[in-house]
Amino acid sequence: MIDGQRKTGAAIRWGMVGGGRGSQIGYIHRAAATRDRYFDMVAGAFDLDPxxxxxxxxxxxxxxxxxxxxxxxxxxxxxARPDGIRGVSIATPNNTHYEISKAALLAGIHVICEKPLTFTTAEALDLQRIARDKGLIVGVTYGYSGYQMIEEAARLVADGTLGEIRLVNLQFAHGFHNEAVEEANPAIRWRVDPKFAGPSYVLGDLATHPLYLAEVICPDLRIRRLMCARQSFIASRAPLEDNAVTLMEYEGGAFGTLWTSAVNAGAMHSQRVRIVGSKASVEWWDEHPNQLSLEIQGQPPRLLDRGMGYLHPEALADDRISGGHPEGLFEAWANLYERFALAIEAHDDGAPERVAGLRYPGVEAGIEGVRWVENCVRSADQGGIWVDYR
Structure with missing residues (x-):
């Protein structure tokens, strides 16, 4: 259980780029980083207007x-300061992530970056190389992966409860942009502008979240090839999509689908992850994040609850309060920031092996998200053909 006892030494001196007044995500970064006193904010470059x-x-x-x-x-x-920042969180539009992350790493500063990490796989691999050479970490804020029940799903897969994995059914399909809301909202406008958002809208902005959750739950699955179709139902968003469907074939025979949309009118988030095995299935829904559905063939369906003693110890380790009380997105992000802090301290101590088994979305997760988007765009722009993944 997480009870406020810090697992590192002194708090990490920390700064932010972006995330200023009016930011959609700046506050959750600050709240998560400081909740357990792992980070101490001492500096920032919060706005284009100094x-x-x-x-x-x-x-x-x-x-x-x-x-x-x-x-x-x-x-x-x-x-240049003896008390300068050791880490920085980057909460800026997509087109700046690579250059800011690279500048931070070259200055010897650990990076925690919003997704997508970069526009291209080549850029992401460059950040990986620099981080490795400098002994630094790069974290990516796939915040939903900090939920306790994601860890429980991963443990059920690992212990064989589901059997052989056959199907991975993913979606993140809200309805809040079913009209051209960006015309009156600058905070949304950049997300549908290729200059700032990159080669995709919902594929990079939404779909990479459940994609990473599937990677956490089923770490042994590797995509062999995929096929993607994308649409711009709000015509002014073209060439960026506001709806897309991707089919994925995995090595070993499993099959996956991922529907992502910003025009699913009437829906809130509708982010769901369903993993189907030869013996059982699990399903997680981010609107009810404290519960995990477990359906074993031939048995009554079960609804597992956060914080209960029947969960795996690795899932219970993320508890912040006893079962029955709801935990939310801020707690999930705080779990991630705790792991980022542990990784930063281990690397600063020259002992990265200390966190070899620690799960957090690092630079590899960032690379994989960018690679997946690139392949989806490549498939869709050729008429929705199957493309080899690697």
Whole structure:
């Protein structure tokens, strides 16, 4: 159980790029990073407007002198300080992730980045190389993977409860963008602009979340080839899609589907992960994240609840309060930030083997998400053909 006892030494001095006033995700980064005192925010470059960013940082209680005009100034100044930041979270539009992450790594600063990590697999592999050479970590905030019941699903697969995995059925299909809402909302507008979002909209923005959850639950599955069709139901979003369906063939014979959409009118999130084996199935729904459906052939269906003693110990390790009480997205993100902190400390101590078995979305997860999107776009833009994955 997580009870506030820190598993590292001193809190990690930490900064942010982006995530300023009006940001959709800045607050959850700050709340998750500081919930268990693993990180101490001491610096930031929060806004393209330096004055606005400085005012926001001051409102957060930071020293105005450490509220920087841009990330370059922050990395230069902080890397020269004996008390400078050791890690940075990047919460900016997609097109900046690679250059900011690279600059941070070259300055000797650990990186926690929003997804997609980069626009291209080549860029992501470059970050991996730099991080390896510098002895640094790159984390990617696939926040849903911090939920306790995702770990339970993974343990059920690992212990053979499901049998041989046959089907992976994934979706993340909300309805909030069923009209051209970006026309009146700048926070959404960049997501449908290729200059800022990259080669996709919902494939990169939504679909990579359940894709990573499937990787956590079924780590031995490898995609052999895929086929993708994507549509722009709001015509002004073309060439970026607001709906897509992807079929995946895995090595060994398993088959997967992933439907992702921003125009599923009336739906809230509708992020679901269903794993079907030869003996049983599990299903997780992010709108009811504290429960996991387990259906064993020939037995009554079961609804497993967070925090209960019948769960695997590895899942119970993520508990923050006794069973029956709901835990939410902030707790899941805090679980991730705890793991990022453990990994950062181990690498700073020159002992990365200390966290060899620690599960967190690192640079490999970032690479895989970018590679998957690239292949989906390649398939869809050739008329929805099957393409080899690697």
């Amino acid at each position: 004055a606005r960013g400085r005012a926001f940082g001051t409102d957060l209680g930071l020293d105005p002198a450490r509220c920087y005009a841009d990330y370059r100034a922050m990395f230069a100044a902080e890397s």
